[in-house]
Structure formats: C-alpha cells, structure tokens
Amino acid sequence: MTEKEFLYVGHYVDTEGNFILKIGTTNDLDRRAKEHTRNYKRTDKYTLPKQSVFVYDAYIPLSRYNTLRYEDKTREAWKAEGIGEYIRNDRFCCKKKPEYVDITIRKTYRISLPD
Numbered sequence: 001m002t003e004k005e006f007l008y009v010g011h012y013v014d015t016e017g018n019f020i021l022k023i024g025t026t027n028d029l030d031r032r033a034k035e036h037t038r039n040y041k042r043t044d045k046y047t048l049p050k051q052s053v054f055v056y057d058a059y060i061p062l063s064r065y066n067t068l069r070y071e072d073k074t075r076e077a078w079k080a081e082g083i084g085e086y087i088r089n090d091r092f093c094c095k096k097k098p099e100y101v102d103i104t105i106r107k108t109y110r111i112s113l114p115d
Helices: 029-040 064-081
Strands: 005-013 019-026 055-062 085-087 091-094 100-104 108-112
Touching: 005 029, 005 064, 005 100, 019 029, 019 064, 029 055, 055 064, 055 108, 064 085, 064 100
Parallel strands: none
Antiparallel strands: 005 019, 005 055, 019 091, 085 091, 100 108
16 A cells, blocks of 8 residues: 655744745655744744744645645646745745635645634
8 A cells, every 4th residue: 555645735924924825745744844843943034933833724645646746736826826925945925814725636625724
C-alpha cells in the first residue's frame, strides 16, 4: 500500500497584521506545522509573532503524485484569482483575509477561513 500524503491549506497572521495563507504537502501534519511555526518566526518579512503558531484550515489525503500536482494547480489558480500577493514558499500575503478559498480536485472544496 502506498502511504498517503496531505494537501493542506493553513495560515497565520504576521507581525504587521497581514493574513498569510499557505498551501503545501506533507506526510506528517504535526511535524510540518511545528516546522512552519519555527521557520516563520525567523523570517525577515511576513514574520510569525512569537506567541503564535501556524494553523491548518483543511487537509486532504491524496497520493504523493496528486498532492504535488494539485498543489501546483491550486497555487496557479490562486495567483490568477488574485487571492493575495504571492510570496516565497507557496504563501500568499492577504491585506484583507479572504472568507474562503477553493481547491479543485475532482470536485471543488470550499474552505472557510476563520476570523
């Protein structure tokens, strides 16, 4: 049996108050969230505040091949939709938080984003 990976959508609010949206893939959600929390606290721009953590909004189990394929398709769709300013590491800086984002695999998943 092939091991599942996850296509995920997550976010944090940076020190400037920007909503930072992220799409990515992982085979270990807990480990990856801790890595994002640690790494984004160290960035020069779009810095995660010291007392905050990276939060998942949704994740979908898929094969390794499909996680990467749909991550790429979703990133390009979000760029075309103007979800926010695309920044390094598959992140989008949103001056105003979107109410939701869509991910289309076979069907479209509408992911509500928290306040």
